Amino acid sequence: xxxxxGILSGGGENDSVPPLQGYWRFAWQGRHGANSLMFxxxxxxxxxxxxxxxxxxSVIYLSLGSVKVAPMAVLQALFGNADMMASFVVQELxxxxxxxxxxxxxxxxxxxxxxxxxxxxxxxxxxxxxIDNGATAFAVASIVGxxxxxxxxxxxxxxxxxxxxxxFGLAAGSGTQxxxxxxxxxxxxxxxxxxxxxMLARVAIDTxxxxxxxxxxxxxxxxxxxxxxxxxxxxxxxxxxxxxARSLTLLRFKDATASGxxxxxxxxxxxxxxLSVALTGLAVAVAGPVGMVGLIGPEIxxxxxxxxxxxxxxATLAGALVMVLADLAGRTLLAPIEIxxxxxxxxxxxxWLLWILMRPQRSFT
Amino acid sequence: MSQSPTPTMPSLxxxxxxxxxxSRQVIDSLDITLPSGQVTAIVGPNGCGKSTLLAxxxxxxxxxxxxxxxxxxxIQRLPTRQLATQLALLPQEAVAPEGLTVTELxxxxxxxxxxxxxxxxxxxxxxxxxxxxAAGLEQLxxxxxxxxxGGQRQRAWIAMTIAQQTPLLLLDEPTSALDLGxxxxxxxxxxxxxxxxxxxxxxxxDLASACRYADHLIAMREGQxxxxxxxxxxxxxxLVRMLYQVECSLLTDPATGCPLLTNVRRIQASN
Numbered sequence: 001x002x003x004x005x006g007i008l009s010g011g012g013e014n015d016s017v018p019p020l021q022g023y024w025r026f027a028w029q030g031r032h033g034a035n036s037l038m039f040x041x042x043x044x045x046x047x048x049x050x051x052x053x054x055x056x057x058s059v060i061y062l063s064l065g066s067v068k069v070a071p072m073a074v075l076q077a078l079f080g081n082a083d084m085m086a087s088f089v090v091q092e093l094x095x096x097x098x099x100x101x102x103x104x105x106x107x108x109x110x111x112x113x114x115x116x117x118x119x120x121x122x123x124x125x126x127x128x129x130x131i132d133n134g135a136t137a138f139a140v141a142s143i144v145g146x147x148x149x150x151x152x153x154x155x156x157x158x159x160x161x162x163x164x165x166x167x168f169g170l171a172a173g174s175g176t177q178x179x180x181x182x183x184x185x186x187x188x189x190x191x192x193x194x195x196x197x198x199m200l201a202r203v204a205i206d207t208x209x210x211x212x213x214x215x216x217x218x219x220x221x222x223x224x225x226x227x228x229x230x231x232x233x234x235x236x237x238x239x240x241x242x243x244x245a246r247s248l249t250l251l252r253f254k255d256a257t258a259s260g261x262x263x264x265x266x267x268x269x270x271x272x273x274x275l276s277v278a279l280t281g282l283a284v285a286v287a288g289p290v291g292m293v294g295l296i297g298p299e300i301x302x303x304x305x306x307x308x309x310x311x312x313x314x315a316t317l318a319g320a321l322v323m324v325l326a327d328l329a330g331r332t333l334l335a336p337i338e339i340x341x342x343x344x345x346x347x348x349x350x351x352w353l354l355w356i357l358m359r360p361q362r363s364f365t
Numbered sequence: 366m367s368q369s370p371t372p373t374m375p376s377l378x379x380x381x382x383x384x385x386x387x388s389r390q391v392i393d394s395l396d397i398t399l400p401s402g403q404v405t406a407i408v409g410p411n412g413c414g415k416s417t418l419l420a421x422x423x424x425x426x427x428x429x430x431x432x433x434x435x436x437x438x439x440i441q442r443l444p445t446r447q448l449a450t451q452l453a454l455l456p457q458e459a460v461a462p463e464g465l466t467v468t469e470l471x472x473x474x475x476x477x478x479x480x481x482x483x484x485x486x487x488x489x490x491x492x493x494x495x496x497x498x499a500a501g502l503e504q505l506x507x508x509x510x511x512x513x514x515g516g517q518r519q520r521a522w523i524a525m526t527i528a529q530q531t532p533l534l535l536l537d538e539p540t541s542a543l544d545l546g547x548x549x550x551x552x553x554x555x556x557x558x559x560x561x562x563x564x565x566x567x568x569x570x571d572l573a574s575a576c577r578y579a580d581h582l583i584a585m586r587e588g589q590x591x592x593x594x595x596x597x598x599x600x601x602x603x604l605v606r607m608l609y610q611v612e613c614s615l616l617t618d619p620a621t622g623c624p625l626l627t628n629v630r631r632i633q634a635s636n
Contacts, residue, residue, distance in 0.1 A: 018490055025485055035482040250476065256425050256456035256537075261529070262449030262477035307464035 022306075043311065046304045050317035057324045058102070062094045064332050096227070100219050100286055101327045101341070102320040103230050107283035108290060109297025109319020110234070110241060110312065114276040116298055117248050117310050118269060119181060125298075126160070126280040127291015129185025133192035134163025135284035136214055140196050143211045144203045153226045153285035160281030163188050164273070217290035217342020219327050226285040233282045237275050241312045244271065248310040290342045292349030293319050293326075299352070374401040374532050374564065375436045375451055377422060383430035384414070384421050391417045392588040394431060399581075404555060404565045406579035406596075408572050410609055414588040415568045416457075416537060422566065423454040423535050435533075449477035452533040453526035457541065461510040467521045468506045471496050474528030492528050500524035500554060516547025523554055534558065536567035540574065552578045572608070576600055576624045584608055600624040606632065 019025070024044070027036040062074045069077065069086045076082040077090035112125040126132055138159025139152045163185075170184035196215055200208045213221040241248070247268045250258040259265045280294075297319025298311075304318075305311040323341065326348065330339040381394040391414040399405050399422075407415045420426040422433055424440050432439045440448060453474075461470055474496065475489045497503050500520040510518055519539060526534055536555070540548040556578055559565050569575045575582055576596040584592040584604060591607055592599040597617075605613050605626065613629040 020485060020490070023485070030482060033483075034486060036484050036486060037482070038484040246476070250473065252462045253473075254456055254459060256420075256423070256454060257459055259425060259445065260423065260449060260452075260454035260456070260526075261473060262446035264445040307462050308469055 040306065040308060042306050043309070043314065046301075046311070046314050047317060050301075050304075050314055050321060054102070054317055054321045054324065057321055057328070058098055061098050061101070061324050061328045062090050064328065065089070065094065066335060096222070097219055097327070098324065099231070100222050100227050101323045103227065103234050104219070104283045104287040104290060105293050105297065105320040105323025106316045107230060107234050107237070107279040107319075108293040109301075109322070110237060110316045111276040111279040111283070112291075112294025112319070113298035113301065113310065113312060113315040114241060114248075114272050114279075115294075117251055118272050118276070120252065121182065122299070123295075124182055124185075125291060125294035126276060127289065127294045128189070129163075129167055129182055130187070130189025130192060131160045131163045131167075131185075131277060131280045132284055132289035132291040133189040133196070134161075134166075135159040135281045136289045137192040137196045137199075138162070139285060139288075140199055140211045140214050143214065144199050144207050151225065152223045153229050153282060156285035157278065157281035159192070160277045160284065163192060164277045213340060214288045216340045217288040217345070218340035219287055220338065220340070222286055226282075230282040230286050233278060237279050238313075238316060240271070240275055241316075244268065245309065245312055248272070248312065249308070252310065288342060290323070290345050292342075292345040292352075293322050296322050296345070296349055296352055374562065376401055376434075377452070377533055377564065377566070378434045379418075379421070379431065380434055381431035382418075382421060382428050382433060384417050384426060384428050386414075386417050386426075390429070390588070392421070395588070395590065397583060397590065397593070399564060399566055401564050402559060402562055403580035404559045404567070404578060405581040405583060406575035407566065407568045407583045407585060408570070408575045408608070409585035411570070413585045415585050418585070419535055419537050419566070419568050423452065424448060425454075446477050449529065449531070451531055452535065453529040453531040455522050455526055455534075455536045455539060457537040459522050461522075463511060465510050466507050467502055467510060467513070467524070468493065468497065470510055470521055471524045471528050474525040474530075477529060492530060496524040496527040499527055499557070514547065515543045516550040519543060519547070519551050520554060523551065523558075527558065532562070532564060534563050534565045536565065538568050538570060541570065548574065572600070572605070573626060576626075577618075577621065597622065597624055605629075 020038070022041055024039045024041055025036055027034060029035070059071050059074055063069050063071050067085070067089050069089055073082050073086045074090055077086045082090075108127070112127070115124050115126055115129070116122055118124070135156040136159065138155040142152055142155040166188045167181065167185040170188065171181040200211055200215065247263050250261055250263045251265070251268060251272070255265050298315040300318040300322070301311040301314035305314055322345070326344040327341040330341050330344040333339065376398065378398040379395050381396060382392060383390065383394055384392040395418065407418060409415045417426065421428055424433065427441065432441065434440070435443065435448070435451060471493050472489070475492065478489070479485070497506055500523055502517070502520060502524055505513065505517060510521060513521060523539070539555070540551050543551065552574060555565055555567065559580070579596055582592070582594065582596045582599055583590055584599065586608055592604050600615065602613055602615055605611060610632055611629050612632055613626045616625040616627055617623070618625045
């Protein structure tokens with residue numbers, strides 16, 4: 001990578017900092033002394049690359065389908081001067097679904113990397129520790145009308161929270177680290193999965209059909225309002241996660257080390273956990289349990305990034321990219337039959353998980 | 366280069382400190398003052414509460430009663446970050462994220478001094494270079510932590526705490542997994558830090574090393590202090606028997622003047 005030492009402005013003794021390899025540093029004289037910002041070169045390149053790939057995938061996503069729209073026409077439709085047909089297909093049919101794919105993929109992956117960092121375990125994603133299933137069970141309950149019917153997003157959030165609380169309770173004070181937490185989560189997830197199936201088995205077949213997308217994960221039946229709520233939550237969640245990035249980097253160490261370096265470990269943990277659970281609940285409310293993205297997105301981000309920090313943004317972008325590609329494949333591969341995105345990610349994610357388990361052990365912490 | 370962390374040396378003490386580990390009360394109303402600018406070693410049998418005491422001093426565990434005082438102020442009331450500029454901690458068996466290099470690890474020591482708009486300063490750079498040099502790691506600066514020997518790795522962790530520039534340094538069994546040569550590397554570094562104005566407190570399970578490298582010894586049994594002072598003055602066959610249930614003879618090391626344990630053996634049942 002080319003050496004580039006950032007902008008040194010203001011002069012003075014404080015600014016004569018020898019370059020730190022692999023970083024771009026921007027320094028200026030602020031009102032309260034010398035200020036400096038650091039950007040890891042590799043992270044900048046990775047994030048830009050993933051963002052570019054996401055844009056490209058999005059254009060292809062908008063262009064392919066039962067009605068093909070040429071990429072140029074897609075761009076024209078987006079900026080408002082295309083023929084009626086192209087405009088309708090792109091803006092009315094595909095764009096909302098693309099938005100759903102991007103936001104759910106991003107939210108699942110962000111929730112995933114947060115939970116993995118919290119648990120210091122690469123397997124500890126919300127999908128694996130049962131939070132997806134909890135959210136799904138509650139959302140399905142509200143659809144099939146078991147007694148109460150609050151909007152699915154609220155129910156999904158409540159379900160995600162319930163599953164998280166149960167998992168913590170069953171991990172019995174051993175905290176978020178170690179296998180006890182993960183095993184407890186898998187158990188909680190299995191119970192919620194069974195409850196979901198039971199509810200579907202007991203209702204009329206039409207109602208069960210209506211709830212079916214929820215159980216596999218699909219972008220076909222997006223509840224109104226849930227997407228807007230997710231986009232709002234994602235923006236807030238991503239900003240918070242970026243603000244916590246420095247603490248997250250230190251949370252990878254043992255508690256004692258992180259605490260010794262000035263991180264309020266207990267409080268940060270709680271914040272990260274709440275964030276992860278909320279993002280999962282909001283994303284499940286839109287797409288159902290597509291938790292595999294929470295595993296794949298962070299994994300891609302980590303393999304591209306250095307180990308200096310937690311690649312929060314890269315994981316988010318990678319998750320969005322995976323979701324867009326998976327839904328694109330689901331829509332087009334067997335057209336006119338549509339494969340739910342949850343099935344596509346499971347087909348890809350299952351072998352991926354096996355590969356993670358079987359390749360030579362690299363500890364995450 | 367400013368070597369000493371701060372001009373005034375803060376004092377660390379406990380005031381009728383009581384602490385539990387789980388539901389078991391481990392320490393009950395303990396009063397100690399840690400001598401500034403010296404190496405203090407806390408020794409005692411397994412389960413005597415020495416690690417719990419260190420966790421209390423570092424604010425990792427909350428006391429049940431009493432307080433840990435930093436310059437007379439209760440450390441529970443200090444913001445975490447502020448405490449991290451006063452007191453550095455090296456926990457037992459610290460683990461670094463995979464692939465991190467020595468310099469990258471040491472840079473984390475600057476964390477408490479940094480902020481959103483103060484991410485990397487000339488001062489940070491100087492201090493990290495100094496820490497690398499002090500720990501004798503210049504040649505290994507870009508080596509991944511996983512590729513180091515045990516002694517080098519431990520020195521890298523200590524270098525991180527050096528970069529933290531705290532007047533106080535707490536170490537939990539810093540040499541427990543190291544062979545003799547690597548132990549000496551670490552102890553000499555610790556000694557060097559104390560000579561340059563740091564107050565060092567370390568938990569040790571090896572009484573011989575404590576005698577050799579500590580200026581001040583705190584011997585604990587069942588949560589109580591049974592002896593405290595200069596090793597040459599407080600280490601006696603009686604003390605060793607009370608601590609570890611073994612008999613021994615004591616010599617003075619002709620080379621260093623430190624107490625030397627010899628002929629260590631189990632107490633005979635007939636007595």
